[in-house]
Amino acid sequence: MAGVLALVPLANIGWDAATGGLGVEPVEALVRRTGWWALTLLVVTLAVTPVRRVTGWNRLIQIRRPVGVISFVYALSHFVIYVAIKQWFALSFIIEDILERPFITAGFITLCLLTPLAATSTRKSIRRLGGKKWRRLHWLIYPAALLGVLHYFWLVKADTRPPLVYAAIVIALLMMRLDLPAPFARKAARSDSAEPAPSRS
Numbered sequence: 691m692a693g694v695l696a697l698v699p700l701a702n703i704g705w706d707a708a709t710g711g712l713g714v715e716p717v718e719a720l721v722r723r724t725g726w727w728a729l730t731l732l733v734v735t736l737a738v739t740p741v742r743r744v745t746g747w748n749r750l751i752q753i754r755r756p757v758g759v760i761s762f763v764y765a766l767s768h769f770v771i772y773v774a775i776k777q778w779f780a781l782s783f784i785i786e787d788i789l790e791r792p793f794i795t796a797g798f799i800t801l802c803l804l805t806p807l808a809a810t811s812t813r814k815s816i817r818r819l820g821g822k823k824w825r826r827l828h829w830l831i832y833p834a835a836l837l838g839v840l841h842y843f844w845l846v847k848a849d850t851r852p853p854l855v856y857a858a859i860v861i862a863l864l865m866m867r868l869d870l871p872a873p874f875a876r877k878a879a880r881s882d883s884a885e886p887a888p889s890r891s
């Protein structure tokens with residue numbers, strides 16, 4: 691259900707693209723809207739475990755994997771739109787962009803970090819890698835989110851408040867995972883051992 695809901699904005703973007711509802715700069719709008727959703731859903735994925743721990747609402751864990759995978763779908767669409775529609779597959783220009791413009795470099799590294807996470811999001815991958823290795827790999831979601839925020843921060847020209855809000859949320863979530871206050875930690879230790887969902891972010 692959460693997975694379907696997370697795809698609604700994509701359908702909405704597709705609808706706007708088909709009906710001319712993207713404004714005067716449709717390509718820019720496509721890039722920005724897919725990028726915004728990629729980062730927002732990435733932050734939602736990160737927030738699931740801390741929110742579950744604080745509220746004790748364990749069923750929330752069920753949304754983490756689908757929302758994480760859909761965040762990657764947006765990130766990939768964002769990249770594909772940039773390559774195919776914004777740059778018309780001008781590969782040498784794209785490579786130059788990735789190497790020379792820091793905000794594009796950060797976006798590219800973010801996508802590279804998210805790719806193995808999406809590729810190992812199935813239960814089969816968790817069994818194959820083993821829980822410990824899998825969890826270690828999936829810690830990459832934190833540097834990915836931080837770099838995604840940096841990408842956002844570097845590209846905004848005027849109002850830096852939105853990326854700063856994202857930065858504050860990601861840092862707060864990271865701190866909660868690294869150094870949980872004692873009551874939360876005890877609760878987490880108990881519920882984690884019974885956690886049915888394989889993904890951990």
Ligand code: HEM
Pocket residue numbers: 718721722723724725726727728729732765768769772794796797798799800801838841842845
């Ligand atoms: C190679 C990978 C990527 C490239 C080439 C890329 C490129 C771009 C470009 C050209 C823009 C628009 C800049 C402007 O309007 O001036 C943009 C915006 C954005 N991108 Fe990326 N990006 C990449 C990966 C990512 C990833 C992985 C995320 C998130 C997880 C992301 C999140 C965003 C956000 C949040 C925005 C701004 C949206 C807004 O203005 O509301 N990007 N990106």
